[in-house]
Amino acid sequence: MSEHPEQGGHGHVVPVGVYIAVFLALMCLTALTTGVAYIDLGQWNTVAALTIAVAKMLLVVLFFMHVKYAHGLTKIVIIAGFFWLGIMITLSLSDELTRGWEINPAGWTGLIPFLHHLF
């Protein structure tokens, strides 16, 4: 049924060393994100925190959850889940953040002078 040797009844066995290394990396990243919060980076604090969180997630997903050694189908399923979450967030924000935008009073006729202004 399967040509993937690592998907046999045994599955791919990850060496203990890899698990320990991932664990240490996760602990370091936790310390890092906590530490960076005490440094003033302005709005980049949020970017740093989220980047570190995504890195930690990838370590857990790829190594602890064995996705690095898994079928392509598994990877598609995971990406689809996050992509759909992204749709929900993006389109909701497209409404919530644009409520205050002024509707151009000139309507479509204002488009020509606007383009003129651009070029």
Add this chain to the structure above:
Amino acid sequence: MSDMAAHDAHAHPQGFAHQFEDAVQQKEAGTLGMWAFLVTEILFFGGMFTAYIVYRSLHLGGFIIGSHLLEVKFGATNTAVLICSSLTMALAIRSAQTGKSRGAIISWLILTMILGATFLVVKFTCEWYPDYLNHIVPGSYFGFEYRPEWGAHAPYVQMFMCFYFFMTGLHALHMVVGLGILTVLVIMTARNKFSSEYYTPLEISGLYWHFVDIVWIFLFPLLYLIGGRYPGS
């Protein structure tokens, strides 16, 4: 009918279910099924994350004040605790994969449970209960009158605390369910249900446990570290 007779004649692998053709198909199906379930969990928590992102964009001031009401040391400690529990869970599965004794698998599972329970104890005794005493639990006991310095941000501080309790509460609920699942796994291991040939329930429960860890990996910075913790933030 003839198929049935041939079916019964050869010894079935441990834990084999009849609707499948072979153990490989069964393992692949179980893993795919658990990943599909985790996708539903991404969308389930995702609804709250979406709402959080919307309100944080609109009312950042209130969210910063609210975030500073939380103690980073407890959040960070709990993050470390959960990362340890993910390691012990991965090692429990590895023990089964490599044919270690029941005792070895059970030890790692119980260690995972202890760490999970530690998380919940820290949450409840060091965070939620003191929050209740300090009147920052949303609802009729929410103490606006204690904190006039919040000014116009005050309603949004309560909104942040709603998110804090709802999101960590839902996460804690998933931890409790996880502890239940781990208990069942300990019992199943003790009854010799697993071997290096068949350990699928361990593997897919591990996926669930790691997922709950990942949710916390995001909750920690998003709830505890908003606006930074540097002087003047």
Add this chain to the structure above:
Amino acid sequence: MSTATADIHHDPVESNVNYLNASYGIKSWLFTVDHKRIGLMYLAVITFMFTIGGVAATLMRLNLVEPQGALVEPETYNKLFSTHGIIMVFFFLVPSIPATLGNFLIPLMIGARDVAFPKLNLLSWYLFVTGCGFAIFAILSGGVDTGWTFYPPYSSLYSHTPVVIMALGIFIAGFSSILTGLNFVVTIHKMRAPGMTWFRLPLFIWALYATSLIFILGTPVIAITLFLLGLERIFHVGIFDPAIGGDPLLFQHLFWFYSHPAVYIMILPSMGVVSELITAFSRKKIFGYSFIAFSSLAIAVISFIVWGHHMFVTGQSVYAGLVFSVLSFIVAIPSAIKVFNWTATLYKGSISYQAPMLYALGFIGLFTIGGLTGLFLASLATDVHLNGTYFVVAHFHYIMVGGALMGYLGGIHFWWPKITGRMYPDMWARIAAAIVFIGFNLTFFPQFVVGYLGMPRRYAVYPAEFQVLNVMSSAGASVLAVGYAIPLVYLAWSMRYGPPAGRNPWGAKGLEWTTLSPPPTENFDVPPLVTEDAYNYAHAGATHV
């Protein structure tokens, strides 16, 4: 599909051990893990829920005979339309084809012994029944009056009806559908018979696969939304509360993120049924197999990016409205592709008009009308006028009743002989189908007119000048009710007295028609091996194989 030595001409139904008589007693049903029995148990429960929803509709239409309301007070009317919507959407249409025909047929159509997770399948049924129990309890406690859409702040802060209980029922039923969708996706990926490649699958399977994707990706969001609404009602504080900066429109975003794809959950399986019926009753290969297969997937994907068209007039920003409007036009395209392909399949086919085909043909016409009227609503400017009127009500009933429900009935009739081993009387079935068609149009076409003229929906009273159209609609509803009642009678009759059907009474292609009727518990007496494409009928003009 060629199989080994299957003898299709004389299998006495009574003498074989099949899934119905393999074991007896209530416990053998309540603890079954056989997908076929579970499908039948779902059929019983959703038929019961349909009658509850139907009673609510009956009372509504009786009330609307008079402009001042003939039957109930406005407060009661609010509870009636809410109950009708909630029951019909969450407890009838969403599970209808997937849980009954899907459960029964998917393993048979792909050549498997059962679904991937049979015990999970049974759990799904119990969860569904529990959800129904909570919903019925909520109705008996007075019913909710928030509409099936539960918009806050009314539902969170002001309504004095059992919102939490009803929401809990929907939450649990939603969990049931998530598990069903998960089961189907894994089954279709992992348990196809040898030779059953993806592009040899019946289009019913493609349709249910696409539906299952929506179950998995969409349902959790309604779950968390109702959960948050429940928390707000219980704790009197929550994230939709304007007093703490909450935005009621955020609820609508989260609600419709599921509820729009949900309407595609309700129509996609029916489209899958229609693909099966059109090919079987024109004895012809489907025109454009891969177009229909990919259209099913496209509908599932695009359905997730159009939800804002429900919010054009509730306060959403104009710019978001523009985006959602364009996307809503695009989502119509794959559906239209399917209609063109079905029509092309009919061309030069050898068409016969048994009841399932009548339902399929009715589907194509009525779904097209429903779909086209959706474009009126997708367009921002016309939606301002039409939103909140009976035009919307007519639009979605053309799709849900003229489309989804007729596909469901067509499918029930088509696979009835496989499910029960007996044939129903086709003459009565054709009469009932005609009555349904006539009654349906008489009920809902006037609603397009009266909505366009401005009659609002969800109102117990209306201006006197709309009375004629309302009376027409109510009269049509009584005809429609007769049309639904007749199949209950002859289908029940046929279970005892109908003639034995044999393996393949319709001469149709598909693995399910190669096994016995009713099938044995493990589905196939001879393990299937697939060597040909789907719908491999002989060319038009040849007599049936």
